[in-house]
Amino acid sequence: EVQLVESGGGLVQPGGSLRLSCAASGFTFTTYEMNWVRQAPGKGLEWVSYISSSGSTIYYADSVKGRFTISRDNAKNSLYLQMNSLRVEDTAVYFCARHYSSSSGVVWDYWGQGTLVTVSS
């Protein structure tokens, strides 16, 4: 069974930092690309960042570029999101999502349960 479990969320002051983790199990983590997606309270879904299976290719949303860093440790089956210079508008539930590629195309097929990040003074 595919499982993605996020952790590391919490309350942080504006300008502060947090590191989110996503522990993967039930599949061969090293062969899958991964993403972070967030959802502000009562709002829709917003893609945050992507990382290839090897970690060699990375993309960020403009809203977090230069402040957030995505990484992975394939030996530990884990995905990370280092968030610096946090802003009030970064308040959201952060989900990790598995990136599945096939002959039909690509899709995010499994998501974790999410971890809440609250940026407030």
Added chain:
Amino acid sequence: EIVLTQSPDFQSVTPKEKVTITCRASQSIGSSLHWYQQKPDQSPKLLIKYASQSFSGVPSRFSGSGSGTDFTLTINSLEAEDAATYYCLQSSSLPHLWTFGQGTKVEIK
């Protein structure tokens, strides 16, 4: 950026009724359109991938159709457990260009 516009934004439906949600793309995306269900305080769950392919374990009352710019999610014979917000997602290009629709909330009368 490809913009996805869902309609309606909200729908109140009685059990066993048929529900139709549409997602229109601002440019052609082939079949690179997926549907997710999100219940309160839960993560999104994949229902339909590549416009019309059912994801593993999804009840048969959920179906998808369309290609190009116009797509439809249909829920036949709505059940109480289907109360949720439904999102479409397009994956026609590189991941940093993927976009979601704004969501359609389905409420049970």
